[in-house]
Amino acid sequence: MRMLFLPKRAQVFLTTTSLTVLSTALTSS
Known part of the structure; x- marks a missing residue:
């Protein structure tokens, strides 16, 4: 839930990184 406070x-950075x-x-699989 901490993401809501970022x-x-x-x-956006975290979301993009996660998707990447x-x-x-x-x-790779």
């Missing part, structure tokens, strides 16, 4: 830039990691993991 600045929008932080949210997930995509990489799926592609």
Whole structure:
């Protein structure tokens, strides 16, 4: 729930990073 208190830039950065990691993991499988 801490994400709600983060600045929008932080949210976007974390979301983008998470999506990138997930995509990489799926592609590597």
